[in-house]
Amino acid sequence: MSHFKLQTYKKTKVLVTGSTGFKGAWLCFWLHLLGAKVIGVALKPEKGSIIFREFSLGKKIKQYILDIRNFRNLNHVVKKEKPDIIFHLAAQSVVSESFINPLETISTNVLGSTNILEAVKTNRIKHLVYITSDKCYLNDSRKGSYLENDILGGKDLYSASKACAELTFKAYYQSFFSKNKKISLATTRAGNVIGGGDMKKDRIVPDVIKSLKHKTPLIIRNPYATRPWQHVLEPVSGYLKLGELIINQKIPNTIIPNWNFGPDIQNNKTVLQVVKNIILSWGIKKQIIISKTKKFKEDKLLMISNKKAKKELNWSPSLNFQETIGLTVEWYKSYLMRNNLEKLTRKQIEFFYDK
Numbered sequence: 001m002s003h004f005k006l007q008t009y010k011k012t013k014v015l016v017t018g019s020t021g022f023k024g025a026w027l028c029f030w031l032h033l034l035g036a037k038v039i040g041v042a043l044k045p046e047k048g049s050i051i052f053r054e055f056s057l058g059k060k061i062k063q064y065i066l067d068i069r070n071f072r073n074l075n076h077v078v079k080k081e082k083p084d085i086i087f088h089l090a091a092q093s094v095v096s097e098s099f100i101n102p103l104e105t106i107s108t109n110v111l112g113s114t115n116i117l118e119a120v121k122t123n124r125i126k127h128l129v130y131i132t133s134d135k136c137y138l139n140d141s142r143k144g145s146y147l148e149n150d151i152l153g154g155k156d157l158y159s160a161s162k163a164c165a166e167l168t169f170k171a172y173y174q175s176f177f178s179k180n181k182k183i184s185l186a187t188t189r190a191g192n193v194i195g196g197g198d199m200k201k202d203r204i205v206p207d208v209i210k211s212l213k214h215k216t217p218l219i220i221r222n223p224y225a226t227r228p229w230q231h232v233l234e235p236v237s238g239y240l241k242l243g244e245l246i247i248n249q250k251i252p253n254t255i256i257p258n259w260n261f262g263p264d265i266q267n268n269k270t271v272l273q274v275v276k277n278i279i280l281s282w283g284i285k286k287q288i289i290i291s292k293t294k295k296f297k298e299d300k301l302l303m304i305s306n307k308k309a310k311k312e313l314n315w316s317p318s319l320n321f322q323e324t325i326g327l328t329v330e331w332y333k334s335y336l337m338r339n340n341l342e343k344l345t346r347k348q349i350e351f352f353y354d355k
């Protein structure tokens with residue numbers, strides 16, 4: 001990724017929603033290393049918010065604990081802080097949870113995200129990178145990859161919430177922002193993100209790590225589902241690059257403001273391949289049990305094309321599949337051995353940066 005330096009962020013005021021979460025914490029930490037003035041907005045850190053807790057991120061950035069569903073509170077912070085750019089990552093981010101708490105999923109991911117758009121409009125914030133998901137596309141069982149202008153949709157509430165968030169973005173964009181040359185905004189859709197610091201339930205890497213840590217059976221449910229796996233540094237580097245170009249007004253407004261930050265085709269692997277590679281890279285023997293009962297129905301195949309980001313943003317993935325797994329395993333091993341995670345994370349960012 002050495003072809004871009006992200007110097008724009010030095011002293012830039014950046015507001016990140018979802019700062020206590022997995023991807024948000026990596027983004028905040030990287031922005032902190034770049035010398036940005038970072039403001040975080042999120043719910044209270046969870047037990048599994050390892051990066052936020054272990055790095056004392058709350059002291060490195062200015063953190064607000066608030067619910068983005070409350071427009072008044074959110075607007076108050078945006079008005080007070082007037083950031084140069086907002087990265088919006090706060091969400092109910094777990095597919096299985098959307099079957100248990102559909103209303104919470106919709107209220108956070110759709111209304112909460114719309115509150116962000118309204119706060120941007122009300123306070124004349126100039127730049128916004130609005131993170132949704134690869135699951136925002138209507139899955140039509142195709143063998144190929146989804147492009148940015150494919151039809152949105154979702155058969156489950158998580159996917160539908162991400163498609164709806166994209167739709168409210170599009171409507172706000174067309175109604176209020178598209179003709180204003182001083183404002184530039186974009187949505188982004190990444191793949192299945194792995195990497196150190198994720199402890200969410202019903203995600204495959206945390207499930208494997210918990211089973212290794214507690215020496216419990218390793219049960220997987222959708223072994224043959226193929227997903228676009230990528231290390232967390234890949235999409236986060238994409239958000240940073242996009243944000244930099246947006247701030248510097250380098251993206252023509254003739255280009256539709258939606259971007260896939262997916263991996264290259266070699267990283268499209270099955271859940272079983274990921275699990276086997278983690279165990280191999282960890283260097284232990286562990287039996288994998290394939291469960292016949294499924295918690296919920298999931299699509300077999302999902303891939304997103306990264307051609308547009310490559311062509312228009314000069315962004316491309318940096319890590320191959322082995323490196324993606326290798327960095328992830330290195331991080332969790334250090335976590336279990338109680339090594340200095342902040343130092344390791346900085347080293348991993350530097351390694352990625354130099355690639």
Ligand SMILES: NC(=O)c1ccc[n+]([C@@H]2O[C@H](COP(=O)([O-])OP(=O)(O)OC[C@H]3O[C@@H](n4cnc5c(N)ncnc54)[C@H](O)[C@@H]3O)[C@@H](O)[C@H]2O)c1
Pocket residue numbers: 017018019020021022023024041042043044066067068069089090091092093094108112131132133134190191192193194200
């Ligand atoms: N992790 C992945 O594989 C992946 C893949 C594609 C897209 N995404 C999307 O990327 C974004 C970040 O994902 P993540 O894995 O870091 O999620 P995460 O669950 O680890 O973190 C979510 C963050 O959002 C905050 N949040 C949740 N509800 C909130 C509310 N009502 N008000 C304020 N803050 C709230 C949480 O406090 C937390 O900081 C999400 O939009 C997610 O849907 C994630």
